[in-house]
Amino acid sequence: ADGGPDPEKHHGHGRGGMGESVKRKEDKRFITGRGNYVDDIKKPGMLHCEIVRSPHAHARINDIDKSRALDVDGVVAVLTAEDLAGHDLATMPTLMDDTQDVLVNDKVKFQSQEVAAVIATDRYIAKDGAEKVTVDYEVLDPVVTAKDALEADAPLIRDELEDQEDNHIFDWDVGDKEATDAIFEESEVTVKEQMEYQRLHPAPIETCGCVADWDPGKEKITVHLTSQAPHAHRTLFSMVSGIPEHKVRIVSPDIGGGFGNKVPIYPGYVVAAAASVVLEQPVKWMEERSENIQTTGFARDYDMTGELAATKDGKIRAVRTDVLANHGAYNAVAQPSKFPAGFFNIFTGSYDVEAAYGSLTAAFTNTAPGGVAYRCSFRVTEAVYLIERMVKVLAHELDMDPAEIRRRNFIQPEEFPYESATGWNYDSGDYEKALDLALEMADYDHYREEQQRRIEEDADKLIGIGISSFTEVVGAGPGKTCDIAGIEMFDSADIRVNPTGNAVLRVGVQTQGQGHETTFAQIVAEELGMDVENISVEHGDTDTDPYGLGTYGSRSTPVAGAATAVAARKVRDKAKSIAANELEAAEEDIEWDRESGHFHVAGAPDRSITITEIAAGAYMNHPAGEEPGLEAVDYYDPPEMTYPFGSYIVVVEVDRETGEVDFEKFVAVDDCGNRINPMVIEGQIHGGLAQGIGTAMMEHVTYDENGNCTGGDFMNYLLPTAKEIPNFETGYTVTPSPHHPIGAKGVGESPTVGSPPAIVNAVVDAMAHADVTHVEMPMTPDRVWAALADVGLEL
Ligand code: CDP
Numbered sequence: 001a002d003g004g005p006d007p008e009k010h011h012g013h014g015r016g017g018m019g020e021s022v023k024r025k026e027d028k029r030f031i032t033g034r035g036n037y038v039d040d041i042k043k044p045g046m047l048h049c050e051i052v053r054s055p056h057a058h059a060r061i062n063d064i065d066k067s068r069a070l071d072v073d074g075v076v077a078v079l080t081a082e083d084l085a086g087h088d089l090a091t092m093p094t095l096m097d098d099t100q101d102v103l104v105n106d107k108v109k110f111q112s113q114e115v116a117a118v119i120a121t122d123r124y125i126a127k128d129g130a131e132k133v134t135v136d137y138e139v140l141d142p143v144v145t146a147k148d149a150l151e152a153d154a155p156l157i158r159d160e161l162e163d164q165e166d167n168h169i170f171d172w173d174v175g176d177k178e179a180t181d182a183i184f185e186e187s188e189v190t191v192k193e194q195m196e197y198q199r200l201h202p203a204p205i206e207t208c209g210c211v212a213d214w215d216p217g218k219e220k221i222t223v224h225l226t227s228q229a230p231h232a233h234r235t236l237f238s239m240v241s242g243i244p245e246h247k248v249r250i251v252s253p254d255i256g257g258g259f260g261n262k263v264p265i266y267p268g269y270v271v272a273a274a275a276s277v278v279l280e281q282p283v284k285w286m287e288e289r290s291e292n293i294q295t296t297g298f299a300r301d302y303d304m305t306g307e308l309a310a311t312k313d314g315k316i317r318a319v320r321t322d323v324l325a326n327h328g329a330y331n332a333v334a335q336p337s338k339f340p341a342g343f344f345n346i347f348t349g350s351y352d353v354e355a356a357y358g359s360l361t362a363a364f365t366n367t368a369p370g371g372v373a374y375r376c377s378f379r380v381t382e383a384v385y386l387i388e389r390m391v392k393v394l395a396h397e398l399d400m401d402p403a404e405i406r407r408r409n410f411i412q413p414e415e416f417p418y419e420s421a422t423g424w425n426y427d428s429g430d431y432e433k434a435l436d437l438a439l440e441m442a443d444y445d446h447y448r449e450e451q452q453r454r455i456e457e458d459a460d461k462l463i464g465i466g467i468s469s470f471t472e473v474v475g476a477g478p479g480k481t482c483d484i485a486g487i488e489m490f491d492s493a494d495i496r497v498n499p500t501g502n503a504v505l506r507v508g509v510q511t512q513g514q515g516h517e518t519t520f521a522q523i524v525a526e527e528l529g530m531d532v533e534n535i536s537v538e539h540g541d542t543d544t545d546p547y548g549l550g551t552y553g554s555r556s557t558p559v560a561g562a563a564t565a566v567a568a569r570k571v572r573d574k575a576k577s578i579a580a581n582e583l584e585a586a587e588e589d590i591e592w593d594r595e596s597g598h599f600h601v602a603g604a605p606d607r608s609i610t611i612t613e614i615a616a617g618a619y620m621n622h623p624a625g626e627e628p629g630l631e632a633v634d635y636y637d638p639p640e641m642t643y644p645f646g647s648y649i650v651v652v653e654v655d656r657e658t659g660e661v662d663f664e665k666f667v668a669v670d671d672c673g674n675r676i677n678p679m680v681i682e683g684q685i686h687g688g689l690a691q692g693i694g695t696a697m698m699e700h701v702t703y704d705e706n707g708n709c710t711g712g713d714f715m716n717y718l719l720p721t722a723k724e725i726p727n728f729e730t731g732y733t734v735t736p737s738p739h740h741p742i743g744a745k746g747v748g749e750s751p752t753v754g755s756p757p758a759i760v761n762a763v764v765d766a767m768a769h770a771d772v773t774h775v776e777m778p779m780t781p782d783r784v785w786a787a788l789a790d791v792g793l794e795l
Helices: 027-031 081-085 123-131 177-186 230-241 267-279 289-295 380-398 402-409 431-442 444-456 516-528 556-583 611-620 678-697 750-766 781-790
Strands: 047-053 059-065 075-079 091-093 099-101 114-120 134-139 168-175 189-200 209-215 220-225 248-251 283-286 298-310 316-326 355-363 370-372 461-471 491-497 503-507 535-538 590-593 598-601 604-609 631-636 645-655 661-671 729-732
Touching (some): 047 123, 047 267, 075 123, 081 267, 091 230, 177 298, 177 316, 177 355, 220 267, 316 380, 380 402, 380 750, 431 444, 431 661, 491 516, 491 556, 503 516, 516 535, 516 556, 556 598, 556 611, 678 750
Parallel strands (some): 220 248, 298 370, 316 355, 661 729
Antiparallel strands (some): 075 114, 091 099, 168 355, 209 283, 298 316, 461 645, 491 631, 590 598, 645 661
8 A cells, every 4th residue: 555645755746746835726717707606607598586584583374475476577486385395395304304394384483484485587576576475474482592492381393293392302412421420529620611602604705595407308407506515415406306316417616615504405495496397497596695694504502511520730530511502493403413413522622531421402492493514523613612611711720821731631642543532533643742832833931921910010901821722523434424314424536637648636525715626636646746737626516526425524635635545546556557568567567656756667767657658558559458548436435534633822912991802922733634735724724713713702693582683694793804813823733644545634624613712711811810710702892891890800
């Protein structure tokens, strides 16, 4: 087997292979306005779909009157649940085995739920028509929080389900309760904290939408879709619609950010597809911003209790946690079916503990359904927040330095592969190395002194220093444990080398801005000795690309990246036989040299041949008895996930007068194993840190007590902009994954997962001398000011 690229020699051999900061191939079209997004698709005779949405969070529908809408010139049809029922499309399965109304059948269960759809010749006419649909609602009492939903007298939301007598969905637990409880009983020190991971929305720049086009001649539907997982969506579309899968083509053109929001199937897609089949015309549905935030997959919404048991000198012995999860009106979380709480059970983080136990209860509420993995591997973000916050709480209790307490508890490099107390198999890590580098970059000792000085001088602005030494889990599969709606989470690559020596790589994942067209070409360049310019990457068309499970949870590099390397090595193997033919040598004497990228006869480096010459040979002079051509496919089922990690250090200045928080220093040291493109990685880190700052400081999908979504547009759901983002200082260490063919781990979600606890730890740290142990996110100035005022630190 090929050991893959050597991490010590990361220079890419000058051909744009591993380790080179190759400029992004896709950027030429993006920065010259030639991107092609779903809303850019225009087809002859295309109709437009607008959804009529409920103003109420909980209401029975007595009647829907379409007549005034149908009178509008240009309105072609008005659809309700009754119409869809005629095509067996009244409901659709969610990703978690629940059944969601496509258009409300009987009872509205959250504000802005889809009630009817208007199809018209123009988007504005469709909107006019939607305003004229008259719906008679009987308003019911809503219940908005998971806690209230589980009260005995709470209104029953899912009364259409047989056997559903309350709003409880499921209970789940993991770990050894008895052993954990026993350690808590006998431990010298225990700490406990209550913390909320607020409801967020991934809020990609491009909202969700589709253009569905039924071809009655071919009896085939083509759907241009804002999809992070085109193949999985093809299978689901076929299952929902009854159209055979080979007659369904999903095309994801350029995607303007997904972050987990484009993993589920939404009612708008189903309505547009149904309308296209019935009307035999293309139908476009494209959400507005408020529709996106108010109705499509939200993230987080976990109410968590964390507890640590430790010795007096700071050795953590056990972790215990209990969670209340708000799943909204349907159980539509996007995660592998065997993981009802996603990967939350990785909550022991980077630390070697004796025992751990976690429990979780999920509830229905009158809020939008979701629980998607927003730049996250299925709830790992919540888990990392929990443990990294709790370590800070313990450090405070013991009056220990938070860097030192981490050092005492890290899983050590020689302990890998490491099995955690909740059964996860960490592949590799060197946590202390990353922390040491981050401490040095952050000038940690200087800021500790400055912090003390400000306290002693009773300064107006306090200094806080926060650390997060997180461990991530990315790259789902393996197929035996991870699936989406039953389909195993492998991924794929198909490489075809042309007679003139260039190649096309097709992959089953779907880029949404991560730069796959560049980085995946770099893997092929590395493994075949080709120039990166000679490789193009195609994805997002189910008629031509190999089946894959899509891009989310930073799985592209760990899974499809691995498939790409293996497929390239298969091509290399075949290339050897062609090289032997061309060089008139025995195949077993042909060697490939990673450095030069050439094939040569063993012991005679001068008798060499390039992949370009071999490509010509494969088509023009192929060896007798062998197939012509030069191509290979690989479907890769990873043996394990990969475990990237890092240490982030945030220094903040907290204004005692206004509660405002300024970032003084923001250091991020990441380890994603072998690095393909350092520049792309840095871009991923910067973007993810910005989202982490949004999480910690600004973003929150809020509801009032009537179930009105009060945080459902960009006036009220605040996203960070360039103004709020500080200068980031990034660093890295390289600890290759031992099981990945090129030693790479994923990286895209690390900064979003790892940074919120560092930021909260920093703000809490600024007030720690007055014994503040927690401030809830988002840490808006009023919340921070209230926390200061609580302990008399306000000015
Ligand atoms: O699945 P997704 O693309 O969102 O996440 P990822 O696999 O972490 O990759 C994000 C981007 O960073 C891709 O362009 C990767 O190829 C690149 N990357 C890299 O250059 N080196 C790594 N070790 C990991 C990712």
